[in-house]
Amino acid sequence: MAERFEDILRKTDLDKEEIKVLLASEGDQMDRLLRRGLEVKLDHLDNSVHLRGLIEFGNVCEKNCLYCGLRSGNEKVDRYCLSDEEVLECARLARELRYGSVAIQSGERSDPEFVARITQLVREIKKIDGGSLGITLSLGEQSEETYRQWFEAGAHRYLLRIESSDEELYYKIHPRNDRHSFRRRLECLETLQRIGYQTGTGVMVGLPFQTLDHLAADLLFFKRMDVAMVGLGPYIPHPDTPLYRFRDLIPSDAARMDMTLRMIAVLRIMMPEINMVAATANQTIDPQGREKAIAAGANVIMPNLTQGDYRESYFIYPNKACVKDTPDQCQTCLDIRLAAIGHRILYDAWGDSLAFTKKKRLL
Ligand code: SAM
Ligand code: SF4
Secondary structure, eight states: OHHHHHHHHHOSSOOHHHHHHHHTOOHHHHHHHHHHHHHHHHHHSOSEEEEEEEEEEEOOOSOOOTTOTTOTTOTTOOOOBOOHHHHHHHHHHHHHTTOSEEEEEESOOOOHHHHHHHHHHHHHHHHGGGTOSEEEEEOOOOOHHHHHHHHHHTOOEEEOOOBOSOHHHHHHHSOSSGGGOHHHHHHHHHHHHHHTOEEEEEEEESOTTOOHHHHHHHHHHHHHHTOSEEEEEEOOOOTTSGGGGGGGGSOOHHHHHHHHHHHHHHHHHHSTTSEEEEOHHHHHHOTTHHHHHHHHTOOEEOOBOOOHHHHHHOOSSTTOTTTTOOHHHHHHHHHHHHHTTTOEEOTTOOOOOHHHHHHHHHO
16 A cells, blocks of 8 residues: 555556545655655745735625625625725735735626726736736636736736535535526636636635545646646635534544645646645644645745735634734745745746746747
8 A cells, every 4th residue: 555655656647546545645645745745846846935915805795605704695794895096005015025916806796897996906006117016816707808808907817716626516615596606617717718817726625525536526627627826725614604504524624734735735746837825724724834835835825915904804714814914024924934944935026837838838
């Protein structure tokens, strides 16, 4: 068995059964897997970590995902939306702190006012320092026309997690209706790729009803879709959401963290040149979570740029990490934490996905 594990670890073209063996590893074998994830990353990329300054644009959401604190059915949320000037202030701060990119994230809205505001904001951010900032959007499902409009305005990356690539599990964590259509989410990902975005997706790890089979299928889905970026993070139960009542069905914090790390390492082996985000949710359930994710193969961190009170209203899940840190505290803390694990932040760079850049050159 130990021999078989080592053989599998040396492969890159893993099948579902092999992925499951790696995902089930524990103790020394798990350590070997995580080291392999790091090794592959250092071979194909390097020890640099890219930053995306996160701007939490607003917490108004038209959807009702069963796991998320921002869901429209949650009446306890104090809803906000940043002003244009507040968004631009965050972007200017990102430039000042020498982050190469910003990421604008928000609850899902598709009203014309929202779409037009984002277009205008992307254009304005592009004017900062002659287009020095890369722009990632994570604004949910939109029409092809909207995605095109934002792309033409200057956004070049888009994050839309599939949440689970298994349709049945998807509908256990979303209402089964047109507004939460699995098909539509898939189509959106395809549209984003067709338009030319560096497209990222991902899943939550440790959801109720999720099995090893689901997780292995998720990794194969990312590979099949040939995405440029992936964001994986542990699911964190939120008390004001319907999924909370299944919290006893999920693995412990430590087990969800470990599974996330194994997912990151296996995916790095399968897709050595993609960008992979060490999600804030990792740090929420483990103080060292983000560094552990980087040391297992992730290479992107999204420090929060949103100021003060708003941060506490972007309450996707409880105990969100760094909610009270200011952006400059965040940066010093990151520099030190990453140096301690032999990594360094790559400042002043967009930090595009190598997988995407190479593919584009071939087209
Ligand atoms: N509304 C956009 C969307 O859904 O794509 C972007 C914002 S949404 C808050 C960003 C991500 O937060 C989701 O893709 C989901 O994976 C994650 N998320 C939401 N609730 C969570 C929870 N309870 N635990 C962990 N991650 C969660
Ligand atoms: Fe809205 Fe996104 Fe949360 Fe779903 S995950 S409720 S779309 S913010």
